[in-house]
Every structure is written in structure tokens, then in C-alpha cells.
Amino acid sequence: MGMEKLSYDLKSEEALSVLTDVFSQAITGELIGMSNFASMAGAIDDPHEKMEAVEHADSERQHAEGFMAHAEKLGLKVKVNLEGEYWGRVRNIFLSYAAKKDFIACLAIQEVMLEAFAVSMYTDVGKALDNEAGKMFLSIAEEEKEHMEHSTEFLRDELHKDKDKFLKKFEQLHNDCMTILAEFSLTSDCTDSCGVCHGNCMKSSLPIVGLDVGSMRGNALSLYARALDHIGIPGEQSIKWIANLPV
């Protein structure tokens, strides 16, 4: 098969610059996910769950490869930086719980918080880019949804075992991780470089490709809130947590 024709009508220098950053963030996020699932495999004693974590890590690797290949096809020079300002902090938080072999914390951070942002933002990107790249984002969003669903049952069981203890723990995880994601997705441009975007912060340039950081953030928080609902976290608790996030 010959190289497929891409139907971008987003060929301006500015648009390609934004797309470079969008792909860079997506690839970095997938590699963070891959690393987290790999670390999680070491934090689990149950052999089936251990294998599942490895499988999820491989799935994230494939997503990263897919994004990389597509970016290359578009001639985008992506930047991958797992130690950037926000991604690095997220990874360190995750590792602190993995080191304690805290499977529930690892699930909550990776499969609820990070995946909620990934699924929502990939869906927004996919819908905005009405082309092959868009389809790829949408299809990966669908696959990431399965990771979210995987965690729900575990977390629900854990909540039923000891509700007060679970809510206290989840609140701590929310404060640890969601605070970083909320800062990352603030509608104002990042004051310091996130270490992934290749030039200035891409947020204010997103409209060039039909995106808007305000609605992307809003949709991500919405999906996160729904994920908490599915676990069974009371609304009066989750709204307090969300209301206290950085704005």
C-alpha cells in the first residue's frame, strides 16, 4: 500500500506547531502510562493482575508508537520528556505509591485520574481534527476507556469494605495527583515551560486547530467527576474535592 493521503487542511506553520505540541503531550502521557503500568506490575502480588498490568503497559506503548508514527508521517518533530514539570511530578507521585506496593492508589492515579484526562482530551482532539489523526485519537480514547472501566470494580469493592477509610485515602490521592493535572490544565498559559511543548505554551494557540483549553479542562473534570460517581463516591464529597482544585 502506498502512503495514505492525509486530509489536513491544517498546514500552516502555526497549526503544525500546535499539532507538534499536541502529539508531544500525547506521546509523553502514553509513555508515563506505560511506565506506571510497568511499575504497577511490580506492586501487585496477584499473578493475574500482574499480567494485566503488563498488558496495559504494552497497550500504552502501542499507543505511544502509533502517535509517534503518525507524527513522523506529518513531519512533526515531537519532543518527549517524562521528567517535564507536570509529567515528572505525576510520575513521582505514582512511584511513591508503587514503592509502597499500594495497588489501590496506583489504580486510582493511573486508571481514574490520568485516564479521565487522557480519554476526555483525546476525544476533544479527535473531534476537532476531522481527519486521520483525529480518528487515531478517538480510537485510542476508546481503548483508554477500558482501563477506566477496569479500575471501577476494584475501587468500588474497596469503598464498600471501609467507606470512611477509602474516602480519606482517595482524597489524599486526589490532592496529590489532581492538583498537578488541574495546574497543568489551567486556562492561562504556563508561566514556566512544561518541558514538553517545543516553544511557547501551546494553550493560547489551540484555537488554530479548533480546540480550546477551557472546554478541554471542563470536559476532563466532567469525566473525572463521572468516574468518581461510578466508583460510588458521594457527590457531596467529590464536588468539594473538585471545588478545591487550583483554578
Added chain:
Amino acid sequence: MENEAHIDFAVIGHQDNWPSVQSIINGMRSGENEPLTVAQIKGTFSYIPPRSIFKMTAKSKTGKTVNGVYIETFIDPDELTPHFLRKNINKVNEAISVALKHKSKIIALGGFTSIVLEGNLSQFDTSSSKITTGNTLTSAYILKGVTDAILKLNKRLQDCNVLIIGATGDIGSACTHYLSSKVKGLLLNARNGRKLEAFAQQFTDTSAEIKWNTRLEELIPMADIIICVASSASIEIKDYKKQVVICDAGYPKNLDTKIEEGNGTFVFHGGMGTVNYGYDFKPDYREHFYNYPRPHIAHGCILEAVVLAFEGKYENFSSGKGNIKTESIDKIHELSVKHGVELAPFYNSKGLCEISLPKSSKG
């Protein structure tokens, strides 16, 4: 555990303005976090899916206690217009699903959210949870309020011309039917002239003299009592009689800010009741959520669900549009009083208010 306490009633609501939203959200923020500005809140608020934000407990005169939950729809206060109807209906439907998950025995649709019940109820499984707009008790409190106000002015209802703004709506229609045999004249106003005329024709054989007009200014000068149940921020009350009683039960309640009171002109917020034996919130957001001049005041629509829960009378009491019967108004009011849930004291946006007789009427 707290979440497993049985829920007798659920209230689905929305905020009318951004300062109210700001007050609630900042009330949820912990002391170490800076309060947010309206602009900061606007970016996120309406993305939040409907959810319970506090639990309630209400006490009856009979000693019975009922448990409830308040479900906020997170409807954008700037989008409470027909243009956003579909979006808002989706939010209300989602809020009903939250109430059903709580296994609420009865669900009240407060304020704008009742619009869902004026349409099709069949999409919801109401076999175990009943749904009500609460419009019957709201109507009862409006009618009780104007009746009490007129009595205090030493006037008789049968000598009064009553103007109903928003007459073809569910509450307006209920008030029109109720008053049609009790007043001297009915002055009916609504925006849609065709619907208004068809509605008014139903009353041509009643004892009250009926006039209708889409132009409010044609009717206001004849009115002794004005009941406003329309949803519009732009209603202007001009050239009114000096001793007019105005019951502002519409949305938003802003008529008292446009009218000079005194010398017999009296404006109060209508459709409101008080739970005499009290209710409380958990978490206690009253400081941020509660804007009334006396404790334990609430909208009639919410109190209808509370009264039905006190009574163990779980049914779709108020549903559809134009279905409220005069007997139902009397019945729900009677039940309300039985449980110590009564007409709220007269108040408006300036606080509690009392009727002062015009100088010529004082002995």
C-alpha cells in the same frame, strides 16, 4: 454509613445567578484556598455533572423526621433561556437519574427544572420513585399570601381585580382557576396571544369579569392584586394603583427592586413556605446557600415533596401542565399545615416586610 441512610425525598435545583454559585463554591473551599472570583468559577461550573451536594433532614409537627438530598444540576445561570432548552433538559434528566440512584421515594423539580415534567414523564421509571413539580403547594402559598395580605389591608378578595402575569403557565393557570369564583375580576396576561385567548375563553362563564391582554400596561392600572408567575427578568410594573399588593412568585424575583413601596403598595416574594419545626443541611452550607431573612424558609415546590414525604404519600402529585385542581391546592395546603409547614413570613429582597395601611385607612 451516611450514604446508606434511606432517602425519602430529593430536590433537584439550580442557581439563578452567579453570585449564588460563587457563594456555594467558595463555601466548599477550605480555608487555605483563596476564594474564587465569578470569572474563575464560570470556566468550570457548568461542566460538572449533576450530583448531590448536601443531605437534608426536615421535622414535622407530628414528630416525624424525613431525610432528603439536594441535587444540583449545575445549569449555567446565563443559560436559563429557551435557547438552551435541550441542553438543560439533558441536565435535569441526568439529575433525575442521580435521584433515582439515591432511591428517593419522591423527587421535586425545583424552579426551572420543572419544565421537564411539563413534557413527557414516561422516559423515567417512576414505579419506585415519584416525581412532582411541586407547583401545587407553590400555588397554594401564592394564594394564601395574597389572601392574607388583602385581609391585612382591610379589603375583601371579592372586591378585587387580580392580574396574573404568566397566566397560561402551570402555576398561573392554577391560580386563575382557583380565583375565578372568588374575585371581582381576573386580568390575564401572557406572551402568546393565541394561547392566552384560548385560555381566557374557559372563564367567560365564571362569576369574575375576565379581561386578557398580552400588553401588560393595559391591565396594570386596573389591578388591586398582581400575581407574577412569569419567567422574565424584564417585566416592568408601571402606572399601578397606589394600594396594590404584588406577589412576586416569578423568576427572577426582582419586582421589588423596580417599584417604590409604601402608602399601601406592598411587594412580597410569593410561593414560599416555612418548616416551623426546622430542617438542616449536612454538610451545613446554610451560610453560603441560604438567602432568606428567617430560618427554615424554602420554595413551595421543594416543600411539596417534604410534605408528601411526611405524609408517606408518594405519588406524582403535580405533573404535566395545566393539571392543578383547586381541590388539590386546598388538600396540599391542609397537609402542609398539619405538618407545621406554613406560609413564609412576608419578605422581599430588602428583608422582612410588613403591610402598612395607607394613612386614610387607619383609625
